[in-house]
Amino acid sequence: MDHILxxxxxxxxxxxxxEPFHPPLVGLYVCGPxxxxxxxxxxxxxxxxFDLLYRYLTHLGxxxxxxxxxxxxxxxxxxxxxxxxKIARQARIEKMEPMEVVQYYMNRYHDTMRKLNxxxxxxxxLASGHIIEQQELVKKLIDNGYxxxxxxxxxxxxxxxxxxxxxxxxxxxxxxxLLAASRELEKQSDKRxxxxxxxxxxxxxxxxxxxxxxxxxxxxxxxxxxxxMSQKYLGNRFDIHGGGMDLLFPHxxxxxxxxxxxxxxxxxxxxxxxxxxxxxxxxxxxxLGNSITLEEFITGHHKLLSNAYSPMTxxxxxLQAHYRSTLDFSNEALQAAAKGLDRLMEGFKNIDKIIxxxxxxxxxxxxxxxxxxxxxxxxxxxxAISHLFDGIRDINSVVSGNESLNSSDLVKIxxxxxxxxxxxxxxxxxxxxxxxxxxxxxxxxxxxxIRIDARKRKDFETAxxxxxxxxxxxxxxxxxxxxYEWKIN
Amino acid sequence: MDHILxxxxxxxxxxxxxEPFHPPLVGLYVCGPxxxxxxxxxxxxxxxxFDLLYRYLTHLGxxxxxxxxxxxxxxxxxxxxxxxxKIARQARIEKMEPMEVVQYYMNRYHDTMRKLNxxxxxxxxLASGHIIEQQELVKKLIDNGYxxxxxxxxxxxxxxxxxxxxxxxxxxxxxxxLLAASRELEKQSDKRxxxxxxxxxxxxxxxxxxxxxxxxxxxxxxxxxxxxMSQKYLGNRFDIHGGGMDLLFPHxxxxxxxxxxxxxxxxxxxxxxxxxxxxxxxxxxxxLGNSITLEEFITGHHKLLSNAYSPMTxxxxxLQAHYRSTLDFSNEALQAAAKGLDRLMEGFKNIDKIIxxxxxxxxxxxxxxxxxxxxxxxxxxxxAISHLFDGIRDINSVVSGNESLNSSDLVKIxxxxxxxxxxxxxxxxxxxxxxxxxxxxxxxxxxxxIRIDARKRKDFETAxxxxxxxxxxxxxxxxxxxxYEWKIN
Numbered sequence: 001m002d003h004i005l006x007x008x009x010x011x012x013x014x015x016x017x018x019e020p021f022h023p024p025l026v027g028l029y030v031c032g033p034x035x036x037x038x039x040x041x042x043x044x045x046x047x048x049x050f051d052l053l054y055r056y057l058t059h060l061g062x063x064x065x066x067x068x069x070x071x072x073x074x075x076x077x078x079x080x081x082x083x084x085x086k087i088a089r090q091a092r093i094e095k096m097e098p099m100e101v102v103q104y105y106m107n108r109y110h111d112t113m114r115k116l117n118x119x120x121x122x123x124x125x126l127a128s129g130h131i132i133e134q135q136e137l138v139k140k141l142i143d144n145g146y147x148x149x150x151x152x153x154x155x156x157x158x159x160x161x162x163x164x165x166x167x168x169x170x171x172x173x174x175x176x177x178l179l180a181a182s183r184e185l186e187k188q189s190d191k192r193x194x195x196x197x198x199x200x201x202x203x204x205x206x207x208x209x210x211x212x213x214x215x216x217x218x219x220x221x222x223x224x225x226x227x228x229m230s231q232k233y234l235g236n237r238f239d240i241h242g243g244g245m246d247l248l249f250p251h252x253x254x255x256x257x258x259x260x261x262x263x264x265x266x267x268x269x270x271x272x273x274x275x276x277x278x279x280x281x282x283x284x285x286x287x288l289g290n291s292i293t294l295e296e297f298i299t300g301h302h303k304l305l306s307n308a309y310s311p312m313t314x315x316x317x318x319l320q321a322h323y324r325s326t327l328d329f330s331n332e333a334l335q336a337a338a339k340g341l342d343r344l345m346e347g348f349k350n351i352d353k354i355i356x357x358x359x360x361x362x363x364x365x366x367x368x369x370x371x372x373x374x375x376x377x378x379x380x381x382x383x384a385i386s387h388l389f390d391g392i393r394d395i396n397s398v399v400s401g402n403e404s405l406n407s408s409d410l411v412k413i414x415x416x417x418x419x420x421x422x423x424x425x426x427x428x429x430x431x432x433x434x435x436x437x438x439x440x441x442x443x444x445x446x447x448x449x450i451r452i453d454a455r456k457r458k459d460f461e462t463a464x465x466x467x468x469x470x471x472x473x474x475x476x477x478x479x480x481x482x483x484y485e486w487k488i489n
Numbered sequence: 490m491d492h493i494l495x496x497x498x499x500x501x502x503x504x505x506x507x508e509p510f511h512p513p514l515v516g517l518y519v520c521g522p523x524x525x526x527x528x529x530x531x532x533x534x535x536x537x538x539f540d541l542l543y544r545y546l547t548h549l550g551x552x553x554x555x556x557x558x559x560x561x562x563x564x565x566x567x568x569x570x571x572x573x574x575k576i577a578r579q580a581r582i583e584k585m586e587p588m589e590v591v592q593y594y595m596n597r598y599h600d601t602m603r604k605l606n607x608x609x610x611x612x613x614x615l616a617s618g619h620i621i622e623q624q625e626l627v628k629k630l631i632d633n634g635y636x637x638x639x640x641x642x643x644x645x646x647x648x649x650x651x652x653x654x655x656x657x658x659x660x661x662x663x664x665x666x667l668l669a670a671s672r673e674l675e676k677q678s679d680k681r682x683x684x685x686x687x688x689x690x691x692x693x694x695x696x697x698x699x700x701x702x703x704x705x706x707x708x709x710x711x712x713x714x715x716x717x718m719s720q721k722y723l724g725n726r727f728d729i730h731g732g733g734m735d736l737l738f739p740h741x742x743x744x745x746x747x748x749x750x751x752x753x754x755x756x757x758x759x760x761x762x763x764x765x766x767x768x769x770x771x772x773x774x775x776x777l778g779n780s781i782t783l784e785e786f787i788t789g790h791h792k793l794l795s796n797a798y799s800p801m802t803x804x805x806x807x808l809q810a811h812y813r814s815t816l817d818f819s820n821e822a823l824q825a826a827a828k829g830l831d832r833l834m835e836g837f838k839n840i841d842k843i844i845x846x847x848x849x850x851x852x853x854x855x856x857x858x859x860x861x862x863x864x865x866x867x868x869x870x871x872x873a874i875s876h877l878f879d880g881i882r883d884i885n886s887v888v889s890g891n892e893s894l895n896s897s898d899l900v901k902i903x904x905x906x907x908x909x910x911x912x913x914x915x916x917x918x919x920x921x922x923x924x925x926x927x928x929x930x931x932x933x934x935x936x937x938x939i940r941i942d943a944r945k946r947k948d949f950e951t952a953x954x955x956x957x958x959x960x961x962x963x964x965x966x967x968x969x970x971x972x973y974e975w976k977i978n
Contacts (some may be wrong), residue, residue, distance in 0.1 A: 440932065450955070472907060
């Protein structure tokens, strides 16, 4: 089968035929997390979206080099050019060395991704590990006249760049409109122009994360790392750059400006962006009080959740929406996803119950074509899943004797389902059945509620016993401000 | 209990009382793996040794910052100053980008360490992520007159250093002897003196891993990274530096020289080294054909192995030898360890079978003291384990009615065993396929035991709550003569 894959390119606003620069090689860069807090749904969506892409490209025979970075320096509060570094701030709050914060939350991120069956990227570079490379880019931008030093910091000259190029081409913005908005948002500091963005920031005396440079002891601006690390590991021109839609502006816009201003041409052929996640129809956010971590979904321990949801339920739920649609989480929707996933897995198991007949009344090639057509149409996983369900109906009809399959078609059907469910969609059998896992979480939560009550009654013997026994059983309990967290080791 | 911990300091050749610079804080730096191949027994031993130290110090109440590095650049073949970079070589063989090799084997290392229940360090810095810091140290050594540039590379001047200091003090070597040996081993290249070692190496044109520097486009010498990263995250003086005995010379010797030459004083108070691992009495090595990876031990898939050995068997086996003794692996020894571990875990479970008596004929404080005495004597885990086995004999005597324990001593014994087996030795119940199911049962039994105790205390509210909640979750409880029965509906 000759597959022609179409991918939606944010830059052209159209689905384009995917033709990598050097087939079968594919270079894929995706913006990873800033590691200063526990991973939440907003981290799961890009991870699962580009995991699906990585798996599908690999399945089609491409040799993909997948690079996904870790932002551990330079990402300031509210994505601005002034204010505290997100990691330094967390380090201050938790009284840790910034790199301890990075390590802790990076480990938590990896643990959660593993549960979601998200494959690790081939290279996962840290921003703090590429300071020299970032300084080299800044030097080049100064040499090319697109950056200027001011008070030890270095800024990108957006106005100059915009004379010959369009700053805002990816997100469809105009500098006039941006100017009007930005003046109020940000104090001007050392910039010539409010739209200019930081390439290198001079560190305040109390700032821990700092490196020597020709301009000051300081740290790189947030946008520099991705230009530098994508180029270092994928070359001056590479195939796909992905990330969440929230990164379109300013992050990816700045990346394009940096690249064009340094090397004269763009580096990315296809820009891909996943859409956002909402919760009960509302934007999620810590300040809005409706931010739920992935760990909380998995354990069910959050006041907005009526159940624990298994990692595969979360993954399946995400794949049931197209990556460019917004996705609304609610208990009802997740419960439906859990049931759907059960039905899919049961249906797959039913294939083994089929006794081959002489003739087939069902054509496996039809469903195979439908599945590939859906995936080739900009990774339309919800359509692919609906075809999988259609096929399950057919399979059940064969099991009940109303349809039939001959032995070669039976082998074919099983192979198709196996490929799509496990290899491409990346689902897996839950280690315990969904019921067992939910019950497991519910029992642990019950024990911990009894422990809290015991402590209130000063019955420390019972409280300690519960913690000790759980620890012995491999359930690690961590007391936190409003209660507890736990995980099964 | 006031614990006085003694640790063997390689530098003084004696066990010294452990007194950190700033109690309760402890700074611990351990040399981690060079990630260009699958982890083998030689990686497991330092990881488990210093995991034991980390766990014990934490248990004693110290707040440990544990830094363990990843070497991903600068480690040349045969630990020499000439030749190919180990990672670059592997990248050439596997036709990958060097950082892909690093990521792949680093992930494999982490996966295996997780299986061995080795806790992750608080910070795990990469050598390639600290190039600027390493260049700063090289500059300082040049400024202080202890390093010289030659043909774009920079070398440490051992002769000059040795005039006022003793190069070889840690490993007990003399430069005269070293000179005699080294002349034949290594071609002199750009060095003034064959004992000099590389701080910065000019990269050959085909060398991929390279960074700009004042001396050349190149890469740091292997020994520089540990001096730099330990100091960056633990300060100019810190408590413990650990590693395998194979790193004593030249690696740690060079670290000391670099530190003293740059800051005038040593930084490390206690140097600790684990001994080596042999296989059937022979040194292990790829070239000797007897190198077995940890994954091969776990799967049993290697011609020298008669079984698969679980990660906890490997861990327990290592802990049954003192970390400063050599350790010989053989099928017989591993099978014995597996049996011993079973016996220990069974014995622990037998504690739950004990019905408290009025009087104790066994003194839990004695075994507690023995266990701590063993650990306080330079982490003597084999002695501690033998005391655990002695205690298991006592426990079994109580179970069979030949000895007795009152209820408070019973709680004490259980706590001691729990602490030493799980928290300090870091053993855990093996996870098998039935684990989820087993855990479910364990949790339900735990809840029902707590319910029985609550009823004994006439805390009917808690007792009824447990029964009601379990019923709501679909767990039907039936009280019978000697306790209870349950089933999941």
